[in-house]
Amino acid sequence: MISAVDIYDQKLVVRFVGWSRLWALKSQLSFPIENVLSATHDLGALPRRLGFRVLGTWIPKIITAGTFYWNKEWSVWNIRSGKNCVVIRLRNEKYSYLVLEVDDPSEIAARITAAISN
Structure with a gap:
């Protein structure tokens, strides 16, 4: 696991685990759940x-971690292989989206989607 994603007190909390803290130059991000638009495991949703x-x-092809800027959008990436990725879209935040490698992207996407709909 290189990213841990949890939902606490109506907040989406992303923790960077192990060496990811060094590579991404971040340890944790937090966003109000009402600012989360979507979460998907669809690899086609990865920005080009x-x-x-x-x-x-x-x-x-080895590591992508940190803050990136393209086409007037800020993003945070924390991936290695790119196979177990979840793409989280945000609104009213500095970052437009997060691309994170997690242990179970389908489960994370389902939990976030359920929290958004509540």
């Missing part, structure tokens, strides 16, 4: 371009 790395690490 990273953009410019502002903070973090990018080694092609």
